[in-house]
Amino acid sequence: xxxxxxxxxxxxxxxxxxxxxxxxxxxxxxxxxxxxxxxxxxxxxxxxxxxxxxxxxxxxxxxxxxxxxxxxxxxxxxxxxxxxxxxxxxxxxxxxxxxxxxxxxxxxxxxxxxxxxxxxxxxxxxxxxxxxxxxxxxxxxxxxxxxxxxxxxxxxxxxxxxxxxxxxxxxxxxxxxxxxxxxxxxxxxxxxxxxxxxxxxxxxxxxxxxxxxxxxxxxxxxxxxxxxxxxxxxxxxxxxxxxxxxxxxxxxxxxxxxxxxxxxxxxxxxxxxxxxxxxxxxxxxx
Amino acid sequence: xxxxxxxxxxxxxxxxxxxxxxxxxxxxxxxxxxxxxxxxxxxxxxxxxxxxxxxxxxxxxxxxxxxxxxxxxxxxxxxxxxxxxxxxxxxxxxxxxxxxxxxxxxxxxxxxxxxxxxxxxxxxxxxxxxxxxxxxxxxxxxxxxxxxxxxxxxxxxxxxxxxxxxxxxxxxxxxxxxxxxxxxxxxxxxxxxxxxxxxxxxxxxxxxxxxxxxxxxxxxxxxxxxxxxxxxxxxxxxxxxxxxxxxxxxxxxxxxxxxxxxxxxx
Numbered sequence: 307x308x309x310x311x312x313x314x315x316x317x318x319x320x321x322x323x324x325x326x327x328x329x330x331x332x333x334x335x336x337x338x339x340x341x342x343x344x345x346x347x348x349x350x351x352x353x354x355x356x357x358x359x360x361x362x363x364x365x366x367x368x369x370x371x372x373x374x375x376x377x378x379x380x381x382x383x384x385x386x387x388x389x390x391x392x393x394x395x396x397x398x399x400x401x402x403x404x405x406x407x408x409x410x411x412x413x414x415x416x417x418x419x420x421x422x423x424x425x426x427x428x429x430x431x432x433x434x435x436x437x438x439x440x441x442x443x444x445x446x447x448x449x450x451x452x453x454x455x456x457x458x459x460x461x462x463x464x465x466x467x468x469x470x471x472x473x474x475x476x477x478x479x480x481x482x483x484x485x486x487x488x489x490x491x492x493x494x495x496x497x498x499x500x501x502x503x504x505x506x507x508x509x510x511x512x513x514x515x516x517x518x519x520x521x522x523x524x525x526x527x528x529x530x531x532x533x534x535x536x537x538x539x540x541x542x543x544x545x546x547x548x549x550x551x552x553x554x555x556x557x558x559x560x561x562x563x564x565x566x567x568x569x570x571x572x573x574x575x576x577x578x579x580x581x582x583x584x585x586x587x588x589x590x591x592x
Numbered sequence: 593x594x595x596x597x598x599x600x601x602x603x604x605x606x607x608x609x610x611x612x613x614x615x616x617x618x619x620x621x622x623x624x625x626x627x628x629x630x631x632x633x634x635x636x637x638x639x640x641x642x643x644x645x646x647x648x649x650x651x652x653x654x655x656x657x658x659x660x661x662x663x664x665x666x667x668x669x670x671x672x673x674x675x676x677x678x679x680x681x682x683x684x685x686x687x688x689x690x691x692x693x694x695x696x697x698x699x700x701x702x703x704x705x706x707x708x709x710x711x712x713x714x715x716x717x718x719x720x721x722x723x724x725x726x727x728x729x730x731x732x733x734x735x736x737x738x739x740x741x742x743x744x745x746x747x748x749x750x751x752x753x754x755x756x757x758x759x760x761x762x763x764x765x766x767x768x769x770x771x772x773x774x775x776x777x778x779x780x781x782x783x784x785x786x787x788x789x790x791x792x793x794x795x796x797x798x799x800x801x802x803x804x805x806x807x808x809x810x811x812x813x814x815x816x817x818x819x820x821x822x823x824x825x826x827x828x829x830x831x832x833x834x835x836x837x838x839x840x841x842x843x844x845x846x847x848x849x850x851x852x853x854x855x856x857x858x
Contacts, residue, residue: 316685323678323697323737331700331708331734334715338707341714391610398607400593401600410611411852416839417614419787421795423812424831427819428617431624431632431828438620438634471614480856482593490594500599508594529704531798532816546706546798553710553802563714566707573704 342563360564381527384466392474418472474519481515625828643829660811667732668790675740683748709802723805732793740785747781784851
């Protein structure tokens, strides 16, 4: 940019987005946090005092606490599975011809871009009682009767992994492309076998990609809403679902707000701890 | 990457299984969509196109598709205009506290999606404008504005600012420089930002579910309702058509603007 005052131009360019987000994002979020600090839904009490009683209810109530705990556990499992499936795919992209590489990347991208409801529906029919997974299990003689696979934690995790996979493959592939091939050649010419080269050289050097992918994948799973709604049951509800219920059915805005604020704090807390641990472990690669 | 026959074979096997997992539900849904039975059956005993024809008969789905299309295009246009301007400022202008501004603009991606819906519905009820067309568009813009910021910033970071200086020193006016040099450099970021913004708005359920009521409804909401109430393969036909359209759009955008290389994080 040039002209009389580049700083003024910059501010003018930024203004629409900043003003929009201030009005329709920061203010509503602020009032949601305020709402979560009210003591009851029908807060006709004129006392302006704020309290943490809604948060005490989140920890105290069996359903919301279990949903939060379940959300953390399912997100961690899904993230780990996503990493295990995504890493070989990212490595594989280097082995194949450029045409195949483009084809695989486009497939990943189409998956990323296609509707989440459509994808969840795909799993709903795939895992149905008469679906192909059950038929395969029956044909292999692994089960006598079709298993109830849908409406469970397992089905939700499968769909969450499917959702998060592109968000894991792309950053890992990005990190792998930045490793100078000479590093790997050096490791191998110094006598490291392919596995030793993978775990000793490639894996640590791709850590930024793994970190980016796992962080994103975990955050996505933590805020999952439609997926547990479609593939889980009330008994496997995740926290966004339980909070939404407070808004749409119970009309208890303070309690629902407190759950969402708690979810956000827990997510950021875990990601912060994870970041610190990764930094400590991989300091020498930074 | 490490080289040895056995190693490559193991990687190829694991990757093939992973990719099969990725495409399996899509392929399976596609097969089911052509089945003749009124229930989902696999393998289909007979083939028919009736479920594709049936998509057109569900009025609410069609109306909702149109609403989602309008809202998606409007959302993407507003978000891309605001996001691209902000990205241009962040990459090319001398501004204070750039890191803080950038993380503010990108933060809606990191927040639990339901939080945005919940925060906005309370806000709109307070203002008395809840459950209107515009409140839905505003909610979607909040959700997606970060994407064009990111893609346009990526395109500008990859481009060469010296070209703009050269054009300026050769006598081009600032507007000419912007139109003939900066804008073409931003193009891939604009296209992929618009595409992302549109697709995310078009597919959004968690924010819309708070912001719609009655006649104001969107495609994901109607699709979700249809799936929870009906067992016939119409959603399978719809899903297959959806994926086919998305795949075509992405192929075209990739050939013209190379959007995939932009979306690989650097």
